[in-house]
Amino acid sequence: MGVGKTTVGQVLAERLGTTFRDTDTDIVTAAGKEISEIFIDEGEPHFRELERQAVRTAVAEHPGVLALGGGAVLDEDTRALLSGRPVVFLEMGVAAAVKRTGLDAPRPLLAVNPRQRWRELMEQRRPLYTEVARAVVSTEDRTPDDVADAVLDVLELKNA
Template sequence: MGVGKSTVGALLAERLGVAYRDTDADIVEAEGRPVAEIFVDDGEAHFRGLERQAVQAALAEHTGVLALGGGAILDDGTRAALAPVPVVYLSMNVTEAIKRVGLNTARPLLAVNPRQQWKQLMESRRHLYAEVADAVVETDNRTPEEVAQAILDALELKEA
């Protein structure tokens, strides 16, 4: 979270001349309320179910750049569905996260002790991100434009 998926995804789609889609935005549109509100009102398990459905629909319907929420890879089926498509893991350290999002309570999974929560989330998820990723791109101290270019470079090297 806060790594720049939405910003970088839109830039990447523009450079590639394809459409951009974000599964969190799909959920917000379908539910008519923000992700944080879904978490608070209905719980994480409910949100993860919505997320699973949104990812499945997006993978079936969309052929451009797709940004997934940070927890989407927690689902085994989602990880399996990502296997045939190029996946890039945008990584960031906790210091960079603080700079970008302030680790504030507007993010439901960071409501208590944000720095520690962020570290725990990353420790529990990092291996899953690496499992599905065709490329890992560091975002620390990079502009969104630099990250988009690094993604293009990483995917070209992978295909060569």
């Protein structure tokens, strides 16, 4: 959360001469409401099902750069779908997360004790992120352009 997936993804798409798509945006568009409202109105399980469908559709339809929501890897089928693809895990520590988001943004999973909950989520998700990722790139103390450079380097697309 707050790592810069959307911003970096847009920079990468521009540099690669392709399009960008964000599955969180797809979910909001399809549901007609913000993710925080989906969590409140229908609950997390319903949101996760929408997320599974959005990722499945996006991977099948979109040939460009794709940003997935931070919890998408919780689904085993999604992890299998991502296997072998050029997935990059953008990471940062809690101090950087606080600096970037203040951990007070409308993020339903961080509603109570955001710093502790962020750490718990990362402990749960980090092994799943690294399972599907071809590479890990830190976003700490880097501009989106610097992160995009690092992603292109680790995917060996620098001269693409």
